[in-house]
Amino acid sequence: MTTTTLTLRQLHAWRNAIFVIFALSGVSIASWVARLPAVRDQLGIDTAQVGLLIFAMSAGSVIGLIAAPPIMARIGARAGMVIVLGLVSVGLVGIGLGTDTLVSPAVVAIGLAFFGFGNGAVDVMMNVEGAAAERAIGKTLMPLMHAFFSFGTVAGAGIGALASALSVPVIAHLAVMAVVVLVAVVVAIRFVPKGVEAAELDDTPKKPLRERLVESLGVWRDLRLLAIGLIMLGMAFAEGSANDWLAIAMVDGYDQSNTTGAIAFGVFTVSMTVGRVAGGPVLDRFGRVPVLRVSAALAVLGLLLFIFAPAPWLAFVGAAFWALGSSLGFPVGMSAAADTPDPQRSAARVSAVAIIGYTAFLVGPPVIGLLGHEFGILNGLLLVLVLVVLAGLASPAARERAPLEAAPSP
Template identity: 50%
Template sequence: MNSLARVNSLNWIWRTLLEADLRKCTGTLVGAGLGALAEAVHLQISVHFTILSLVMLCAVVYGQRYLPESTGKELTNTDMPKRSGMKKQFKVWSEKRTLFIGIIVLGMAFAEGAANDWLPLTIVDGYGVNSTIGSFVYGLFVAAMTIGRFAGGRILDRYGRVRVLLSCALSAMLGLTLVIWGQHYIVASIGVVFWGLGTSLGFPVGLSAAGDNPQGAVARVGAVATTGYIASLVGPPMLGFLGEHYGLLNALILVLVGTVISGFLSRAAKPL
């Protein structure tokens, strides 16, 4: 693959990931707004969830017809030796660069998942505000993430992947510090904005870095994505357990440690 084709391939990977995450952020932002509105008008949660379930069902039934038949398939060279998917997944973790990128994504996805699952309750319990304010503060987080991902393409083109990941980690660290030790919900709200901006690009940029080498890109991207989803699924219950014993604000210290590690390893995402 020549250099121009390689650059175009990497740009396509990045743009595709970014567009998918933008759609997710936009949907989450709308959901946060609807949740805050439902709380403000005292809509029963059973009615709220029933309406949302019907809307989601209609959207899935309508949208599935537009999925290409080749979705999720990879064209491979028939001359290459075949290897089981499980074998590929384990082999890529022997690569130092892939391992470090996986840890970066793990830390940033953990920070994102923690906010998605616990931020409203953390603000309500930690700062003694009502649930409407908690929903509004979560909306700030999602709005900051959405803005970060809208601006992500230009920022990445101008400053490069390593600087962007390091800046994201530093922003998330600052935001989490203000949330944990801010002493007032206004200060915590400012921290939430930095937290959202910091986590906005970690996951998609990490996946893009994992796909630098077209040879075996699917296995590497799949492995790194798995770490991100594990963090999003396992991390929040772990925070809930810690929060019950030590308080949710104190539990976020674990998330802060994860962002510090991600920032420290950001150089691993340097383009090949």
């Protein structure tokens, strides 16, 4: 089976299954982030120690990104996505156990490492699958796919805020979300076509392992790809810093309750979703480069408002602009990286820029945590602003290279 032999109904089912997988990743991440203030309070740790906990998740994410291409080569993205989202579920349960049952930062860190590995690996897999579906259908779909990630974060943040308001124990909340993720991926994966990856790879001339490894590493010599990676670095830092620190920044920086912090994160996720839903038509009309430049400007404005707002309500406005500006950087970077007809190179290129982007998640949490510990969490976010400016300057690297193929007739 190849993408050219799939009917339009099968293509849409494939697309919808990837939508669900993006949403599940978002649900899992928002579920953890929304309860982060409660985890901190229950463990009795400070901001710098929270940064070290998040470092465990970030390190797991980077390892997952590196492991994703060989996992896909071995068992395919279809089976791979089930396995790694299963690890996400294990990680969620581990975080809950370490928080409420064992009250152990070490156990929470182990849970976060599993959680990070699963989400890092599924990030590559779902973006490669999403890019393949996008090309087969012949429409710009990647922003909408990332919008489903944001739909998931909205749902996760809302459930998390409700759980916080009702004083639901972290273990009970995260265990339920773990079951939801596992059941949903088992159902959705049935609509991802089995034979497509194998057929596409069969169409690629076979090469010795050493030659394939050299080619895979060779993507790092592509200066345009590295510039795309810089876009990913800045925009992932902007998005990831909100995931990791926005709720705590609202609580500590503006002396608000944990529930208000979760609501502020919810405002961010809703605004992120709006930006991604609108992103496809906007990108088709204006192109990647102008959209990325405007996005960077919006993110800078939002960060300035959030950091320096004289009143909490203005910080909510800043969070909304911050989210709108950050919303398209990651999906546009993934589309630009995957913009090649060779499925083997596509996976390597997506993995490469994702690794660069996830460096923000690896280095950012402890750095912002340390800066926040010394100078206040709001001042620590000034680092994010600098990286967003650099991402805006690198935006020409994402210029469209190849047109999408036409979708088959029904």
